[in-house]
Amino acid sequence: MLARVWSAAIVGIDAVKVGVEVDVSGGLPAIVLVGLPDTAVQESRERVKAAIKNAGYAFPLKKIIINLTPADLRKEGPSFDLPISVGIMAASEQVSAQLLGDHLFLGEVSLDGTLRPVAGVLPIAAAAKKLGITSLVVPFDNAQEAAVVAGLDVYGFKYLTEVATFLNQPERYEPVKLEENQLATSLLHIADLKDVKGQVHARRALEIAAAGGHNLVFVGPPGSGKTMLARRLPGILPPLSFEESLEVTQVHSVAGLLKNRGLLVRDRPFRSPHHSASGPALVGGGSFPRPGEISLAHRGILFLDELTEFKRDVLEFLRQPLEDGYVTVSRTRQSVMFPAQFTLIASTNPCPCGYFGDTIQACSCSPRQREQYWAKLSGPLMDRIDLQVAVNRLKPEEITAQPKGEASEPVRIRVKQARDLAINRFKAETTIRCNAAMQSRHLQQWCALDDSSRNLLEVAIRKLGLSARASDRILKVARTIADLAGEENLSASHVAEAVQYRTIDRMQ
Known part of the structure; x- marks a missing residue:
């Protein structure tokens, strides 16, 4: 039968x-x-x-x-x-x-x-x-x-x-x-920004990255707080919407990583692979393709600590997903596509010894060593990192003082308000949920510049040798800065602040 x-x-x-x-x-x-x-x-x-x-x-x-x-x-x-x-x-x-x-x-x-x-x-x-x-x-x-x-x-x-x-x-x-708790918001404890001492400039960059979904790299000497800052980003991000939560849960379900099979994933993913990770571990692979770290970070954060310690060929795998929001893994028997709309957060030292430009400890690296160190980061990859921020060593009085910085909750409220503006702006296009995902056609409509702003951007392009992609990303960051200020039109001050977040462009 x-x-x-x-x-x-x-x-x-x-x-x-x-x-x-x-x-x-x-x-x-x-x-x-x-x-x-x-x-x-x-x-x-x-x-x-x-x-x-x-x-x-x-x-x-x-x-x-x-x-x-x-x-x-x-x-x-x-x-x-x-x-x-x-x-x-x-x-x-x-x-x-x-x-x-x-x-x-x-x-x-x-x-x-x-x-x-x-x-x-x-x-x-x-x-x-x-x-x-x-x-x-x-x-x-x-x-x-x-x-x-x-x-x-x-x-x-x-x-x-x-x-x-x-x-x-x-x-x-x-x-x-x-069950009712299936859709309940997670109460998972997340590190708070109020624990961070000083670093006003880096905190501001972190808020902009959260509001616009912009990629960010912190550059500074050991112990300056780069990793501490990065690990507090989840606390200022808005919660996942139901549709986003469903997407993230599907990826984690396929990967077999659901800790609670009766619950949707409600926290934005925070993935932090070790710098020894291989290309397939990052983008996905195997005989039967499975999601890699960038897909497990979908709708969340991929944190690469010690960015320059990753192999150059591994970092190059990030270029296409950062631009397109997905990755295609091809094998002999089949080709599959995984979502990869993540925010890249990275940290690195300015040189092999870590003290180039430090005001207290002298750098022991030669110019050749520093050149080889930064050669691991290609120009096309750095073009895709919107915010490049120098994090300086804290002063002695800042180290011994009690933390007085703003807590994560008010920052998260501002971030959510800015993201809501972007979602409303792009409501006709369901795939765009933050300013970092804007395409060239959107820049013409939503990032129009007056004469003063245009002249300022042109000067920055000449002096820093910026590519067309880098200049577009400056406009996206400026749009986010304006959203955080609640302003509809871009001004020269928004563009000027966006330009200053190109630390590595100025160092090279």
Whole structure:
């Protein structure tokens, strides 16, 4: 007898509908699994066989052929355990096959018949709704994650026996309801700006970066507070909207990084890879492509501490995602696209010893050493970093004084107001949510300059040797400065402040 069960496979952060066809026929007992399964799927034969027996059902001692369609799509992971189990039980007439076409099944099966959670349930649930599937059957621990998708009935079970009973007597079960705390704002403690001593100029740059989504690099000697400042950026960012939270949760679901499967990710991601990270670790990769650090930082922050310690070829991987907001990972079998709309925050010393330009400790590096040090940062990459800020060593009286800086909360309120202005300005274009994402056509409309501002920008371009891209980014920063001030039109003061955040351009 033939039974067909629906499941799904992850491609990038999207899902593809997969048919699990099970044929039980006469012949010597054997299980044949076809349809490009990986090792984890191949091993499901033994898990499923033991689970069906230990759940109290009979495993047919016949020839069983399991076909995963489409045949040219690679299937991976243990999520096909449940649909294979259901298909075998339906083909052997132990459960009703009447409702199989209305449900999509996902889940790993333990040897005792317990259902274990799997990764990637949220994007699969979103795809199932688009494909016309009315309900989803998943492990209990995945149920709240899938229930986020409105208009889809989700059933969560702990044991294979419960799934069998559900198929035979569906009227006994109700879909899972979304819990109220699913959408609650996180109360996670975040470091506060009030702990920062001095560094008024760097704090201002941090606020501008948060308001406009601008990339930022701090340059200064060891112990000047670069990393401390960067790690306080999440505290002044506005919370994720529901749509942004859904996007971020899908990426983390595919990567298997959801700490609480019943909760959406509500904090903006803050990823801080070590400087020894490889290119694939940063952009994503593997035989079956998985999101890298830049995609895990989607809608959040990618913090690269000790920027010049990263390999130059690794840093060059950032150029295209910083410009386009996504990254395409190509492999022999497939090519997938991952979202990568992140804000790059970095810190670095001004030279190998760290004290070039310091007023207290002399630099021990030669001009050649400093030149080689900065050579790791290419011109095209630096063009894409809007704010380049010098962070000087604190004075002795500043170190011993009590912190008197503004706390994160009032700064966050100003940042949110500025971002709301940008969202309202670009409401016709759903992909743009901050000034850093503006295109050239937007600059003509929203960053128009008067004669004084234009002359000032032209002087800066000549003296600093700025490229067209760098000058456009100055205009974007100026737009954010004007938004923070609540002003509709750009003035020379906005442009002048934006120009001064090009520290590295002036150093080179």
